[in-house]
Amino acid sequence: MKAIGTPQIPETLEKAADWQALAQRALDGERLSVEEGLAVLEADNDEVMPLLQAVFRVRKHFYGKKVKLNMIINAKSGLCPEDCGYCAQSVVSSAPIAKYPLLEKATLLAGAREAMARQAGTYCIVASGKGPTDKELDQVIEAVKEIRATMPLKICACLGLLKDDQAERLAEAGVHRYNHNLNTSRANYPSITTTHTYDQRVESVEKVKRYGLSPCSGVIIGMGETNREIVEMAYALRELEADSIPINFLNAIPGTPLEQAGRTPAMKALKVLALFRLICPSKEIRVAGGREVNLRTLQPLGLYAANSLFVGDYLTTKGQDAAADYQMIEDLGFEIEQCAL
Template identity: 70%
Template structure:
């Protein structure tokens, strides 16, 4: 057992030194016996604490446009192939988006995420977001993350000029698994959009969804791809299998596997913001707090079409752990 403990500590040492884990080392994390879980999380915490201390970043999402999407992403309740009973509406008006930013402030979130369904924004939709962002940035100490789909170079520049700090466009799954999840756009389309956001000066945010039938090797590939993309923020989603979506019967995760995934992401992306995202409550369940030994960020409030945990419960969880909410400092 001592030798095993030393092996996890060795992964932490490599990560802290900027050395890339091998595929075999990555797989050893995901495939470790559950008896090793506490040792793995302790090793991940060494890396997390070195870069982020005990601070936790909070993010809040507003679903600025719901449904009405032509894409066929199998996990998404808003896609054209979904029969899930969700609200469907066009882009929210500026005043509603601004009001959502105030809600983020009230929940102690440092980042406000404006998310819209669809392949990419129309000029009119972009105008509405741009005007809202300008007002928010002029009145509130919030970071703004936009997630509006595939962008042109000009659209990325407009968002940056308006004051958007970060742009999110998830890779979602590995390149080898991508076509089994989505066919209406490609993995490379997503990579290009993240790079356009980066070129404009916005901070790149890109992550994954675990639990969509991918292999452990493909999870390691996702961690490598996000490192290569140099995403500053990495949201790790755990599939919430929504009735009415093509993946409604995919329920292959347990809390222990989710924790191992978070540890892997921390080892391979040691300096990056690792955020426990969609599906946290239904997959980590009673072990949510343990995820913060590897991750340093969570969403508060609701997600796009599913409910999240009460923000007060998240605040209490962070306090009970002896951690501290990181307020926005612009």
């Protein structure tokens, strides 16, 4: 007898694992059902290679064999009043990290030059805190204007919750994209953060869209969410029409409330990437934070679903050496996408 609450896996998938049919439906613009999404996440590990073969059709249709590189600069570290359980910069974290106010313009410009050297097409200026002060926004805007005038880089800003006039000013300064992750599901949100709400994050993404900024919003997998909630996250980002979707896998940092959380198994991580490609087929799917410690030796396979990477370090954790990323891309027969403004 089937247990109460067991997902009803579509018979065609249960019998034949017809991932190619799901890929075709994604290409045709059809919306997959929640049950089909669950079928992807709960597939046997033996199905991962056929699944990736199918989702690669979707990825290749929209992005060919190109890989977009993004680089982060931690423009303001620590000093954050938020209580996000995953973050080393949170007020509830005891992790021994560097803490400093917003970097000066010269340092932000140097970071942009480093992004160019690493072949990144997008430079991500990220600052801790609930939201920027007007003085901090002035500093960021001053740097952005000079970067835009001297370098062929797209700029993504991630500064927390914005006021309407702040979003407008960033757009006028030439910021292309604004990141504000949903991070987890609506139901799981209170167990991760209490100092702001899920709805505030949704509204933040909607706000930047209103001012012409490309919305970037993603998730962190491995924070106690269920498979159904992962599917719900993917649909939430589809509904928000996020152009860029970073898929982070929790890198449990000692000193944070989630320090005891286990890693996401590599095969599960691949299924998650496949799911997001099928539900958000035309969007930039980025293998983001934690890929090195969760996907481990299977990192190259992630690019059969995703088309984007962070190159270099993250905010408070180390990333894979850039040379290893370049080699991985080359060995796959893929190529780095050049920035086209």
